[in-house]
Amino acid sequence: MGGRRPVAVVVGATGGIGRAVVELFARDHTLWLAGRDETALKTMASTLPEAFCWQLDLSGDEGVPLEPPQDLGEVDVLLHCAGAFEQGTVLDMSERRWREVFAVNLFGVVELTRLLLPGLRRTRGRVIVVNSTVVTRSPAGRSAYAASKQALRVFTEALHQEELNHGVRVTSIYPGRVATEMQRTVRRREGGPFEPERYLAPATVAKAVRAVLAAPADAHLTEFVLEPTWRR
Numbered sequence: 001m002g003g004r005r006p007v008a009v010v011v012g013a014t015g016g017i018g019r020a021v022v023e024l025f026a027r028d029h030t031l032w033l034a035g036r037d038e039t040a041l042k043t044m045a046s047t048l049p050e051a052f053c054w055q056l057d058l059s060g061d062e063g064v065p066l067e068p069p070q071d072l073g074e075v076d077v078l079l080h081c082a083g084a085f086e087q088g089t090v091l092d093m094s095e096r097r098w099r100e101v102f103a104v105n106l107f108g109v110v111e112l113t114r115l116l117l118p119g120l121r122r123t124r125g126r127v128i129v130v131n132s133t134v135v136t137r138s139p140a141g142r143s144a145y146a147a148s149k150q151a152l153r154v155f156t157e158a159l160h161q162e163e164l165n166h167g168v169r170v171t172s173i174y175p176g177r178v179a180t181e182m183q184r185t186v187r188r189r190e191g192g193p194f195e196p197e198r199y200l201a202p203a204t205v206a207k208a209v210r211a212v213l214a215a216p217a218d219a220h221l222t223e224f225v226l227e228p229t230w231r232r
């Protein structure tokens with residue numbers, strides 16, 4: 001990464017995990033905050049030493065932009081922290097909702113990665129994808145979310161294999177429950193209370209990202225599973 005300040009693109013910067021990553025990385029990275037809420041992005045950026053905004057809506061009609069922002073420059077780290085959760089049985093979930101979940105959880109990741117991959121090869125950069133432990137099971141009422149995350153796992157593994165000879169290191173992080181707005185929605189749908197003390201803190205996931213990036217150059221941390229210590 002040379003002597004310059006490393007550049008990280010954080011997709012889903014306004015979310016619980018994305019925001020925690022931004023807070024942890026702001027000190028020593030130039031940050032590009034990517035997300036759909038321009039006002040929220042600008043407010044965040046205004047509090048940080050070196051941060052820029054990239055407005056994009058992964059499930060919007062226009063999809064992922066065809067070009068990165070003009071002044072983006074070289075990117076060292078691409079961090080995928082955006083995600084959409086939907087609850088509904090196979091019988092109830094409409095095709096439109098399936099498409100929205102896949103747009104955010106899979107196609108957005110694929111397209112943004114494609115867009116930035118040539119530059120990431122030049123910097124021998126890193127791609128970190130926040131997935132979920134939902135890939136280990138298929139809970140009733142979560143078919144779209146679980147299927148999108150399974151597909152994301154397969155995509156990330158293929159990307160890892162393809163980039164081995166190009167110097168780009170690709171990592172999937174699989175957290176269990178994290179105390180964010182998404183988990184609040186999950187618990188509401190499960191009919192249970194939101195108990196943040198029993199879940200991972202978003203800052204803990206951010207520390208896992210930091211640990212992945214700190215791996216020595218001869219090590220490739222391909223998968224990182226992170227469960228809360230609390231058990232029923």
Ligand SMILES: NC(=O)c1ccc[n+]([C@@H]2O[C@H](COP(=O)([O-])OP(=O)(O)OC[C@H]3O[C@@H](n4cnc5c(N)ncnc54)[C@H](OP(=O)(O)O)[C@@H]3O)[C@@H](O)[C@H]2O)c1
Nearest residue numbers: 012014015016017057058059082083132177178180182183
């Ligand atoms: N929370 C958990 O328990 C948990 C567990 C395992 C894995 N994960 C995964 O962790 C990642 C981050 O989730 P989180 O817990 O931080 O959730 P969150 O707080 O709900 O944040 C989700 C982020 O995704 C963004 N997003 C959603 N739809 C988008 C769209 N169409 N275009 C652009 N951005 C969009 C949101 O933007 P807005 O701010 O504009 O809404 C927000 O920044 C997700 O991939 C999730 O599946 C979460």
